[in-house]
Amino acid sequence: MDADAEARRGHDDFLERVAGVLREEGFTGTPAPELPVVSFQHPDKLQAQLRLGLGDAVADEDELLALVREVARASVRTGHRHFYNQLYGGADPFGVAGAWVTEALNTSQYTFEVAPAFTLVEHEVIRHCLAKVGFPNGDGIFTPGGSVANMYGMVAARYKAFPRVKTDGVRALPPLAVFTSDDSHYSVMKGAHWLGLGTSSVVKVATDQHGRMLAGELRDAILAARRDGRQPCMVNATVGTTVLGAVDPLGEVADVCQELGVWMHVDACWGGSLILSARHAPRLAGLARADSVSWNPHKMLGAPLQCSVFLVRQPGLLHRCNAAAAEYLFQQDKFYDVSWDTGDKSVQCGRKVDAFKLWLMWKARGDQGLGALVDNAVACASYFQSRVRDTEGFRLVSEALDCTNVCFWYIPKRLRGQKEDEQWWGQVAAVAPTVKERMALAGTLLVGYCPLPHKGHVNFFRMLTTCHPPPRTEDMDLVIGEVQRLAEL
Amino acid sequence: MDADAEARRGHDDFLERVAGVLREEGFTGTPAPELPVVSFQHPDKLQAQLRLGLGDAVADEDELLALVREVARASVRTGHRHFYNQLYGGADPFGVAGAWVTEALNTSQYTFEVAPAFTLVEHEVIRHCLAKVGFPNGDGIFTPGGSVANMYGMVAARYKAFPRVKTDGVRALPPLAVFTSDDSHYSVMKGAHWLGLGTSSVVKVATDQHGRMLAGELRDAILAARRDGRQPCMVNATVGTTVLGAVDPLGEVADVCQELGVWMHVDACWGGSLILSARHAPRLAGLARADSVSWNPHKMLGAPLQCSVFLVRQPGLLHRCNAAAAEYLFQQDKFYDVSWDTGDKSVQCGRKVDAFKLWLMWKARGDQGLGALVDNAVACASYFQSRVRDTEGFRLVSEALDCTNVCFWYIPKRLRGQKEDEQWWGQVAAVAPTVKERMALAGTLLVGYCPLPHKGHVNFFRMLTTCHPPPRTEDMDLVIGEVQRLAEL
Numbered sequence: 014m015d016a017d018a019e020a021r022r023g024h025d026d027f028l029e030r031v032a033g034v035l036r037e038e039g040f041t042g043t044p045a046p047e048l049p050v051v052s053f054q055h056p057d058k059l060q061a062q063l064r065l066g067l068g069d070a071v072a073d074e075d076e077l078l079a080l081v082r083e084v085a086r087a088s089v090r091t092g093h094r095h096f097y098n099q100l101y102g103g104a105d106p107f108g109v110a111g112a113w114v115t116e117a118l119n120t121s122q123y124t125f126e127v128a129p130a131f132t133l134v135e136h137e138v139i140r141h142c143l144a145k146v147g148f149p150n151g152d153g154i155f156t157p158g159g160s161v162a163n164m165y166g167m168v169a170a171r172y173k174a175f176p177r178v179k180t181d182g183v184r185a186l187p188p189l190a191v192f193t194s195d196d197s198h199y200s201v202m203k204g205a206h207w208l209g210l211g212t213s214s215v216v217k218v219a220t221d222q223h224g225r226m227l228a229g230e231l232r233d234a235i236l237a238a239r240r241d242g243r244q245p246c247m248v249n250a251t252v253g254t255t256v257l258g259a260v261d262p263l264g265e266v267a268d269v270c271q272e273l274g275v276w277m278h279v280d281a282c283w284g285g286s287l288i289l290s291a292r293h294a295p296r297l298a299g300l301a302r303a304d305s306v307s308w309n310p311h312k313m314l315g316a317p318l319q320c321s322v323f324l325v326r327q328p329g330l331l332h333r334c335n336a337a338a339a340e341y342l343f344q345q346d347k348f349y350d351v352s353w354d355t356g357d358k359s360v361q362c363g364r365k366v367d368a369f370k371l372w373l374m375w376k377a378r379g380d381q382g383l384g385a386l387v388d389n390a391v392a393c394a395s396y397f398q399s400r401v402r403d404t405e406g407f408r409l410v411s412e413a414l415d416c417t418n419v420c421f422w423y424i425p426k427r428l429r430g431q432k433e434d435e436q437w438w439g440q441v442a443a444v445a446p447t448v449k450e451r452m453a454l455a456g457t458l459l460v461g462y463c464p465l466p467h468k469g470h471v472n473f474f475r476m477l478t479t480c481h482p483p484p485r486t487e488d489m490d491l492v493i494g495e496v497q498r499l500a501e502l
Numbered sequence: 503m504d505a506d507a508e509a510r511r512g513h514d515d516f517l518e519r520v521a522g523v524l525r526e527e528g529f530t531g532t533p534a535p536e537l538p539v540v541s542f543q544h545p546d547k548l549q550a551q552l553r554l555g556l557g558d559a560v561a562d563e564d565e566l567l568a569l570v571r572e573v574a575r576a577s578v579r580t581g582h583r584h585f586y587n588q589l590y591g592g593a594d595p596f597g598v599a600g601a602w603v604t605e606a607l608n609t610s611q612y613t614f615e616v617a618p619a620f621t622l623v624e625h626e627v628i629r630h631c632l633a634k635v636g637f638p639n640g641d642g643i644f645t646p647g648g649s650v651a652n653m654y655g656m657v658a659a660r661y662k663a664f665p666r667v668k669t670d671g672v673r674a675l676p677p678l679a680v681f682t683s684d685d686s687h688y689s690v691m692k693g694a695h696w697l698g699l700g701t702s703s704v705v706k707v708a709t710d711q712h713g714r715m716l717a718g719e720l721r722d723a724i725l726a727a728r729r730d731g732r733q734p735c736m737v738n739a740t741v742g743t744t745v746l747g748a749v750d751p752l753g754e755v756a757d758v759c760q761e762l763g764v765w766m767h768v769d770a771c772w773g774g775s776l777i778l779s780a781r782h783a784p785r786l787a788g789l790a791r792a793d794s795v796s797w798n799p800h801k802m803l804g805a806p807l808q809c810s811v812f813l814v815r816q817p818g819l820l821h822r823c824n825a826a827a828a829e830y831l832f833q834q835d836k837f838y839d840v841s842w843d844t845g846d847k848s849v850q851c852g853r854k855v856d857a858f859k860l861w862l863m864w865k866a867r868g869d870q871g872l873g874a875l876v877d878n879a880v881a882c883a884s885y886f887q888s889r890v891r892d893t894e895g896f897r898l899v900s901e902a903l904d905c906t907n908v909c910f911w912y913i914p915k916r917l918r919g920q921k922e923d924e925q926w927w928g929q930v931a932a933v934a935p936t937v938k939e940r941m942a943l944a945g946t947l948l949v950g951y952c953p954l955p956h957k958g959h960v961n962f963f964r965m966l967t968t969c970h971p972p973p974r975t976e977d978m979d980l981v982i983g984e985v986q987r988l989a990e991l
Contacts, residue, residue, distance in 0.1 A: 024531075024595040024596070025525075025531040025532055027595060027596070027599055028521060028525075028530050028531075028595065028598060028599050028602065029518075029521060029525075031599040031602060031603060032517060032518060032521055032602065035602070035603065035606045036514075036517075036518075040606045040607055041517050041606050042513075042514045042517075043514055051618070053618075054618070055838055055839070056614055056618070056621070056622065056838060056839055056842045057839070059618055059619070059622060060622050063619060063622060063623075065622055065623065065626040065861075066626065067626060067627065067630040067861065067864045067865065067869075068630070068868065068869055069868050069869055069870060070865075070868055071865075071866065071867060071868040071870075071871060072865045072866055076865075077596065077599075077862065077865060077866055080862070080865060081599075081603055081862070083619075084603070084619040084620075084623065084858070085603070085607065085619075087618055087619040088607050088609065088617070088618065088619045088620065089609060089615075089616050089617070089618065091607070091608050091609050091616065092608065098615070098616060099610065099616060100852075101608070101610070101852070103608070104605070104606075104608040106513040106516060106517065107513070107516070107566065109517060109605055109606055109608070110516055110517055110520040110566075110570075112605040113517065113520060113521065113524070113602050113605060114520060114524065114570055114573070114574070116593075116598055116601040116602060116605065116806050117524045117529045117530050117593075117598055118529055118574065118577050118580070119580050119581065119590070119592070119593040119598070119806045119807055120577065120578060120580050120807070121588065121590070121807055125545055126578075126587070126942075127578050127580065127587060127588060127948075128577070128578065129540070129542070129543070129545070129548055129576055129577065129578065130548070130552060130572075130573040130574075130576035130577045131573075131577065132545075133545065133548060133549050133552060133554055134552075134554060134573065136554075137554040137555065137556060138556065141556040141557070157646030157647070157650070157808070157850065157854070158646070158850045158851065158852050158853065158854075159851065159852065160849060160850045160851045160852075161646070161650075161849075161850065164696070164849075168695075168696055178695070178698070178700065179695045179700065179701060180695075180700050180701050180702045181700045181702055182672060182694075182698050182699045182700025182702070182703055183671060183672040183673055183698035183699075183700075184672055184673050184675075184677060184700075185700065186673075188673060198851070199826040199828040199851070200851055202826050203824065203826050203849050204849075205671075206657075206667070206668045206669075206824075207653070207657055207696070207697060207849055208696060208697060208698050209667070209671050209672035209697050209698020209699065210671045210672075210698065211667065211668065211669050211670045211671025211672075211673075211674065212668060212669050213669045213670055213671070214671055255828075255830055256830050309852070311852070317605050317608045318608055318609070318610055318852055318854050318855075319646070319852065319854045335692065335695075337688040337691050337692050339688040339744075340952055340953055340955065341744055341745050341950070341952035341964070342952075344935070344951070344952060346935045346961075347935065347938070348935060348938065348939035348942070349544055349545060350544070350545055350546070353545045360649060360650075360653075360692050360693075360696055361646065361647045361649045361650065362647065362648065362649045362687070362688070362689055363589075363590070363647050363648065363649075363798070363800070363807055363808065364647065365646070365647075365807050365808045366807075369573070372554075372556065373566065373569070373570070375556045376556065376559075376560075376561045376565075376566060376569060377560065377561055377566055378560060379557065379558050379559055379560040380556075380557055380558050381558060381560075382560060446833070446835045446836065446837060449836070449837065450837035453615075453837070459616075461830070462833070463829055463830035463831075463833060464829055466829065472835075475830070
């Protein structure tokens, strides 16, 4: 190949042209309500339609732009104001801008040497997060998602209790037990498998009807594990469970952890953003007593995926726990202060720069601006909850509103006023999947659904709001109307 | 807050303005050789200079653009043609375009439901990678970096040998042993800690002078571990060691693994891109006999960070190993074919879309175009090696050239022709850090350095080439000249 020609080519305008396609297709700029959330096609049909194949063929820039347009049109518009399907929604436009910067600057977060400004940015964002959480002397690191952040918590807890685990492994330790609520996220189970504890080491603690961990049950479970010869290693409390959005009683959990000397990790991946709201932060009282916290600004707050932070109260622990001291990367004879090199705190080597987009969002909006976006999301969820409560055919799964999750059944007219026996609930269970299919085919909105078997709940809808695009009460009304319309078709 | 106003605001032009700043500052578009690789400042000074602080203040769009410009100017230009500091370099402009698309579309890779097109794109990219590697019926997943990909390998190997590890943990297994060369990446050690095996479970196998694992030593080590009552769980062979760029003798390693029935994982994070070159792929003969492979297209190939793929020969294993079957996300009563949902193969839950940027690069360049970029990188490395061999004062650390790493000492004039005793080597050891500081302060180039204590090597330079921007022989000449100039200042 002609390296000179390729080097000179530079593809100067291609990025701008791609940006233009994204805007034309409504993925950047002002949200366009007339566009569908999704133009659903089944996998086999979409696979046949998209020109996916890789091989010898070479596409020129015009063809590449056409491919980008095809893929965009076949994608779900997560930035549509009626995308309510996941624990994330639209991206903050300032966050997207920050993400574009880090993609263009393409570096790894591991050393100050190759990421001087980003190292300082990450340091500042973590410092500010630590202040919000209440770990003024703590430490932290950005991680690729909340599941990995929760693994950081489990690894830190284990190392703190048994530093020899690093060299000698789990076989050298007593049997360990990890405690988490039966409404908590599955990452605790996946982490227990990966980290060599095994899923049977996870003790599921009962929750109340709203999904909040029962601290008394937790205490009993810890004592029972001890009696069985198992060493309690970590309690995982949740701020914002995946389905019901429950916030565990952090103060009560902290009391138990303190009394019994167990590491308290808080999975605040979903609900951690409430800390930014002066009005709703009190729901998280007790968070400052935790030993470690996971928080995903890419969820409620709308930082582009991935943006997760792991915070730990004790300074120095993260480095001691994870360091391998590789001499090729973390040379100690460098000419600058190498204590700024963050890479050896991480289980990763190369690490994507995830802090900058959040920093830019924070710069753009300030503490109060971010808090106002959270307030607005909660206010709309509260309004939606009241609509569910007051509208015929709708039934709340829980009266609580800890985060922005509002779970509900829709009872079609044909099922109302009947005896609510097992068969009846079986028919209700079929409503959500059917309506969901109609949602996807209509493209007017997307709302998730699921059952909660351990609570005896058949399929219900999980509505939720996030910060972007900022939801409005009229949007909530539309959801009520569309669920009715699609269910009664 | 006024949700309507914020929603209408849309920040329509901000992204375009940010793209403009990136271009003006030379981070996109044709590389500008007159710009420095870095305008180095020490951490405390840079911290005082950048307006990092987060809090109540709110920046308007003009101020945000000024902040972006400041951060960019304080960053290392990894796309500069004289950035040779890491196992990555500049990003492929088509890759950056793909990354911008996925950032704007902001979704998670876990279900077809929210990532229909990206699910199919990932499927196609993995299919094509599997064909290249020689696992036609295999499976794979994109992971956040090579260290995590290598952990996937260790987890799969362990699960394949002992499925009960998932529930019962490592304590229920015999003591395990993992084998890797003494030149291999530290992620094997970090993985052994995280996964509960402990770093003492890792057996370091000796390498030859070029850094290639000695298969006879591997065989002896496995047999010795068995005699000690340890169960050999995985051999990690390396294609492209971090420092010397060595490729382990994959065929010989495969023979040992086959004979002794041990899982063979190949860490091809750095050197895996050679598979795309018809000329250099034969160096990887034996790769198709592995059980699993990690490959980082974000390294030599220039996909933007992060872009790592884990590939496994056996179909179905990845899902069985990692699935948690969470009913809120992977509902089995969805209206489409849920076998397309990839999320339960992953240890992550939310998962960034990392496949699309590589897909777009592959579409733009085709197999042969990517192969030609690899050929060019290797050819320039070979030319550089010959310049080192033939230039007074330069001395190769290894005569091999398995990847594009060319490691060398520079002996300043004042040290030439002397007795090469311990004291003399001590003076040579100080050359690289000193020159490195001068590089950073001059901003003309960045080349890494490190020692290899287990081989008795004091600090040396690690030069290497990547695909972007495509290196030229004149660039290699400049490196020779600059090292001489800066060392003799």
